[in-house]
Amino acid sequence: AQSVTQPDIHITVSEGASLELRCNYSYGATPYLFWYVQSPGQGLQLLLKYFSGDTLVQGIKGFEAEFKRSQSSFNLRKPSVHWSDAAEYFCAVGAPGNTPLVFGKGTRLSVIA
Amino acid sequence: EAQVTQNPRYLITVTGKKLTVTCSQNMNHEYMSWYRQDPGLGLRQIYYSMNVEVTDKGDVPEGYKVSRKEKRNFPLILESPSPNQTSLYFCASSIRQGKGMNTEAFFGQGTRLTVV
Numbered sequence: 001a002q003s004v005t006q007p008d009i010h011i012t013v014s015e016g017a018s019l020e021l022r023c024n025y026s027y028g029a030t031p032y033l034f035w036y037v038q039s040p041g042q043g044l045q046l047l048l049k050y051f052s053g054d055t056l057v058q059g060i061k062g063f064e065a066e067f068k069r070s071q072s073s074f075n076l077r078k079p080s081v082h083w084s085d086a087a088e089y090f091c092a093v094g095a096p097g098n099t100p101l102v103f104g105k106g107t108r109l110s111v112i113a
Numbered sequence: 114e115a116q117v118t119q120n121p122r123y124l125i126t127v128t129g130k131k132l133t134v135t136c137s138q139n140m141n142h143e144y145m146s147w148y149r150q151d152p153g154l155g156l157r158q159i160y161y162s163m164n165v166e167v168t169d170k171g172d173v174p175e176g177y178k179v180s181r182k183e184k185r186n187f188p189l190i191l192e193s194p195s196p197n198q199t200s201l202y203f204c205a206s207s208i209r210q211g212k213g214m215n216t217e218a219f220f221g222q223g224t225r226l227t228v229v
Contacts, residue, residue, distance in 0.1 A: 009153075034217055043203060043220040051216075090156065094216070101207070101218050103148075105155030 002027040004093050006104035013081050014112055021076040021107050023091030032094030033074040034101065035065055039087045047089075050074065061085070086111045115140045119204050119221035126194055126228055134189045134224050136204030144207045145187035146171070146218065147179065149200040156203070162187055194228040201225050 003026045013019055025031055032051050036044040048059025055067040065076045074091060091104040117138045126132055138145065146161040148171075158171030162181040176198055178190040187206075191198060202225075205218040 032216065036220075043222045044205075044218075045220075046217050049217050092218075103156040105153070 002031065002093050002102050004091050004102055004104035006089075006091055006107050008107045009105070010108045010110065012110040012112060015083050016080050019076075019078045019081045019085070019109070021089050021091075021109070023074045023076065023104060024072050025074065025091075025093045026072065027093055030069070033065075033067060034092040034094075035059065035063070035074075035076050036090045036092060036103075037061075037087050038090065038106075044090065047076070081109075081111055083111045083113070085109060115219070117204055117206055117219050117221040119202075119224050122222060122224060124224060124226050126226070128195055128228055129193050132191050132194060132226075134191075134202060134204075134226070136187045136189065136221060137185050138187075138204075138206040138219070139185065140206060140208075140219065141184065142206035142208050142219070143184070144218075145181065146205045146207075147177070147187070147189045148203045148205065149173065150203060150223075151200050159189070159202075191226075194226075196228045199226060199228050 005024045007022050034049045035047040037047050038044045047063050048057050050057050050067045058064050063078050067074050088106045088108045090106045092101040120135045143164050147159040148156045150156050157173045159177050160179040162168045165184050168179050201223050203223050204221040207218040208216050
């Protein structure tokens with residue numbers, strides 16, 4: 001069965017610093033991959049997705065992610081973090097057959113001045 | 114506007130009192146799911162539905178029921194709620210695209226349930 005691992009439970013970065021959130025997946029073929037963001041008290045919002053083609057995908061709010069098949073990874077990056085980026089981030093993988101998405105446990109991002 | 118609507122947003126209830134959380138989507142999506150979110154555990158799937166009258170258990174189905182009588186609606190039913198069902202609940206819908214895999218899920222705003 002497919003699975004997603006987000007190794008970092010909590011990350012703290014300074015405003016203006018760069019950010020990388022890690023995501024590793026387990027799946028036998030090329031998956032569909034997603035990053036979602038959940039701001040406090042809100043639902044989940046899609047940041048970006050990868051289906052096929054260019055392995056570097058651009059998303060909303062200045063985020064990007066790179067699919068690396070050899071490392072089974074789909075890490076999320078942002079060159080300069082803003083205080084409003086403080087939130088919880090979830091990586092998800094599209095599953096085969098008829099089952100919906102599988103989510104990682106999330107990484108909480110704190111931004112300090 | 115394309116959206117998934119859950120109601121209520123907040124609910125406090127007592128142990129054993131049946132309750133229903135409604136979920137409706139206006140995107141004509143085939144797939145709908147319910148998740149619960151708990152600190153340190155992330156999102157765990159409760160039930161999902163592939164289409165009308167087709168439902169199946171997710172990872173944590175105990176204590177919950179669902180129904181899918183219409184494509185747009187997917188209510189979550191707690192017949193006899195218990196305190197361990199205190200959680201944040203999300204409904205999601207998605208379409209299917211190629212190879213049977215689902216595309217991105219669209220989420221409702223969440224229902225914070227407290228069972229005392």
